[in-house]
Amino acid sequence: MEHSTQEALQLAFESQRAAYAREPMPSLAVRKDRLKRLIEMTRKNEQALCEAIAQDFGHRAHQETMLAEVFTSITGAEHALKHLRSWMKTRRMPTALHFMPGSNALMPQPLGVVGIIAPWNYPYYLTTGPALAALAAGNRVMIKPSELTPATSALMARMVAEHFSPEEMTVVNGDADLARAFSALPFDHLFFTGSTAVGRHVAQAAAKNLTPVTLELGGKSPAIFDRSCHLELSASRLAYGKLLNAGQTCVAPDYVLAPRDMVRPLAEAVLRHWQRMVPTVHANPDYTSIATPRHRARLQQLLDDAQAQGAELLPSHPQELDPGAGRKLVPHVVLNPSADMQLMREEIFGPILPIVPYDSLEQAIAQVNAGDRPLALYFFGEDRRAREQVLARTHAGGVTINDCIWHLGQESQPFGGVGASGMGAYHGEWGFDTFSKLKPVFVQSRFAGTHLFQPPYGDTFKTIFGLLRKIV
The missing domain is CATH 3.40.309.10 (Aldehyde Dehydrogenase; Chain A, domain 2)
Known part of the structure; x- marks a missing residue:
């Protein structure tokens, strides 16, 4: 891989990271707009996608592409649009009796910049599936399509550039060397779909940055x-x-x-x-x-x-x-x-x-x-x-x-997947959660009696601790 390509990849990543820092919690309206643009992009280019994928494969029936790539991408984004408001809400969680009158909540928060390495067999759907989940969760998205589907990968780069700013979502195309450099970036989450053998290398590269990964692999089903x-x-x-x-x-x-x-x-x-x-x-x-x-x-x-x-x-x-x-x-x-x-x-x-x-x-x-x-x-x-x-x-x-x-x-x-067939999950709310930090928040009450556990320890501590052990 040329040094200039490496620099361009790094600049694209830094640009998205800076954009996330400026807007770490995109509103419901912003996220819905991004999902709507993904749907519009897909509908506008459905014929071009059918032709590009058929070109890459040598031949594939347009009907299969429409069903397995276009339709599934649109329905996934529409499902996210329908449920996004509820997914984004801070979730009230149960609070144990001995912590009352405090309360627990779970706050979904965008992770930051998400990297997606897509495969060749369903080059569009297996890109948009994780991408729409990451966008719904409020993240920035970088995509590395397969070099084995050059026509589709080039088309996706043009489509995304036309409908999204590079700080929102961008496609970087290149060979296996670029894929290795891509997987070594310090993403906030890295999503890979492909073979188990390559998945092991992706996980090892991500581990150097302690980047969490979702691996969608395969195996003998x-x-x-x-x-x-x-x-x-x-x-x-x-x-x-x-x-x-x-x-x-x-x-x-x-x-x-x-x-x-x-x-x-x-x-x-x-x-x-x-x-x-x-x-x-x-x-x-x-x-x-x-x-x-x-x-x-x-x-x-x-x-x-x-x-x-x-x-x-x-x-x-x-x-x-x-x-x-x-x-x-x-x-x-x-x-x-x-x-x-x-x-x-x-x-x-x-x-x-x-x-x-x-x-x-x-x-x-x-x-x-x-x-x-x-x-x-x-x-x-x-x-x-x-x-x-x-x-x-x-x-x-x-x-x-x-x-x-x-x-x-x-x-x-x-x-x-599970074991050698992968780790992590997505689709629907599970995709939203995968690309979110579900941040636990405990809200303490002004009436809490926690001061009774403070030193100096003596009879009061012994009495209160004894009561606590009985009610738990």
């Missing part, structure tokens, strides 16, 4: 099929969850655990639904490309490794397996995967679905718990007892029952 599920309906929903954005979704179902005798019928049902949703692959405008040639080659390597080790590959469109046809990848179900195969050790992040047989629900739960805690977990079945057993005995960042992915869109629920 399992889908557990119970014998009580509606097979055809469940297979349709599973197929869509894996097909969306060609599987390049952090909460996509990574692999399936199914009763042994259900594996083949489930595989055949998933293949049928893939064929229904995308009758063709390479020329289909509804099916997304793999983001880069490197990512495409990696996914092909996962398939080649599995086949070499004895797995059965079931392509949805065997007639379109031409490896030279471009960046689109024919969806595959993989049967007989073993634990030492590459696709069972790494997050897949593509349209490849291994199905692993189990002989008892206990065995399925044990397999989930043997790995890192995933960002998402899916359970398909109508047996309430089995469902509660899975929920109670596994950990995951979030869960959807009898479908995939939709828990991510709930603004009234927190979204975040």
